[in-house]
Amino acid sequence: MSERCATIQDQLPDLAAGRLGEAARAGVEVHLRGCAACSEAFETLSLLAAAPVEAPAGLEERIQAAVRSESAAARGADPLADARPSPGRTRLGQRRRWMAPAWGLAAAAAVALLMGRTLLPSADSEPDLLAMADGELPVLLEDDAMVAGALVLDGLSDDDLALLLEELER
Amino acid sequence: MTDSRDGPDTPDEILVDQAKAGSEVALNRLVSRHHQTAYRVALGIVRDPELAADAAQDGFLKAIQALDRFRGDARFRTWLLTIVGNEARGQVRKRGRRRESTLDDAGPVADRAVAVDDGVVVADEARRARRLLEELPEKQRLAVQLRLDEGLSFREVGEVIGSSEGAARVNYHHGIKRLREMMWKS
Numbered sequence: 001m002s003e004r005c006a007t008i009q010d011q012l013p014d015l016a017a018g019r020l021g022e023a024a025r026a027g028v029e030v031h032l033r034g035c036a037a038c039s040e041a042f043e044t045l046s047l048l049a050a051a052p053v054e055a056p057a058g059l060e061e062r063i064q065a066a067v068r069s070e071s072a073a074a075r076g077a078d079p080l081a082d083a084r085p086s087p088g089r090t091r092l093g094q095r096r097r098w099m100a101p102a103w104g105l106a107a108a109a110a111v112a113l114l115m116g117r118t119l120l121p122s123a124d125s126e127p128d129l130l131a132m133a134d135g136e137l138p139v140l141l142e143d144d145a146m147v148a149g150a151l152v153l154d155g156l157s158d159d160d161l162a163l164l165l166e167e168l169e170r
Numbered sequence: 171m172t173d174s175r176d177g178p179d180t181p182d183e184i185l186v187d188q189a190k191a192g193s194e195v196a197l198n199r200l201v202s203r204h205h206q207t208a209y210r211v212a213l214g215i216v217r218d219p220e221l222a223a224d225a226a227q228d229g230f231l232k233a234i235q236a237l238d239r240f241r242g243d244a245r246f247r248t249w250l251l252t253i254v255g256n257e258a259r260g261q262v263r264k265r266g267r268r269r270e271s272t273l274d275d276a277g278p279v280a281d282r283a284v285a286v287d288d289g290v291v292v293a294d295e296a297r298r299a300r301r302l303l304e305e306l307p308e309k310q311r312l313a314v315q316l317r318l319d320e321g322l323s324f325r326e327v328g329e330v331i332g333s334s335e336g337a338a339r340v341n342y343h344h345g346i347k348r349l350r351e352m353m354w355k356s
Contacts, residue, residue, distance in 0.1 A: 010339075047353075048300060048303060051300045052319060056223060062223075063226065064197075064202075066231055070231050071197060
């Protein structure tokens with residue numbers, strides 16, 4: 001590809017999408033008339049541009065509601081006061097706020113259980129703290145739930161978590 | 171509280187400042203302005219409309235949570251799309267699968283009967299091009315999509331797909347070339 005073609009091809013997406021200014025457009029169009037390779041690339045881009053993918057109806061409002069709720073929660077207001085929950089989707093902020101105390105306690109319990117199981121001497125094995133530090137615990141921490149034990153608890157239902165909390169409070 | 175009812179062309183950076191100060195109007199405007207792009211980027215990765223909508227929403231939420239840490243080194247849109255892209259990849263990992271989607275699954279495709287060279291593009295042919303785009307490797311697909319649909323520079327494309335500017339350009343050119351070959355083969 002010549003240097004001129006490379007420069008032109010960089011501009012073709014903007015031409016196909018109608019973003020190119022008049023002067024630049026005229027220059028590119030002159031080149032396209034004499035260059036088969038660039039014309040073919042432009043034809044492909046124009047086809048793509050003719051069928052843009054659009055977000056499903058209602059996504060904008062759904063995200064706005066979730067963001068509003070998240071923002072209210074961050075400011076300390078009650079996000080449920082003006083909540084407009086999105087259909088079929090738990091809001092990240094709402095779920096995190098509701099579960100924050102539960103996650104803290106439950107995660108502590110899960111880690112304690114895990115550590116206890118690992119540290120208790122068994123008949124046939126010694127606890128391998130180095131291996132745990134190298135590979136096992138970080139797995140628990142890498143998920144974006146941001147708390148240790150999240151993966152262990154992720155499969156529990158709300159009811160199971162409530163039961164676990166009751167157990168912990170006794 | 172600062173408000174942002176000062177025009178639809180208010181730059182993102184101003185809206186971000188207003189959103190940091192607590193303006194819901196500014197937040198709404200940022201969502202209105204970028205939700206389509208966020209959805210398309212997510213769809214380009216997860217290839218499932220429902221997962222893409224979830225990833226777009228969660229990406230926005232994470233961006234809002236991290237808004238105070240946004241210093242304006244990159245454009246807000248690039249920063250947001252990087253977060254959405256990471257969120258989408260995280261969803262793919264969690265689900266452990268990528269469901270192949272047809273274009274019908276992928277959300278509405280707007281028919282724009284535009285003139286190309288000396289003819290009118292048939293909408294079916296345009297849909298076919300989109301369908302074939304889905305078959306490209308992820309980085310090529312995203313490079314074409316982000317450059318064409320979103321008007322990102324190659325440097326910004328690189329930031330979103332996690333590569334250098336040069337690699338983003340190469341991915342874009344390979345993507346177009348390969349798409350062209352696929353269109354004439356099938």
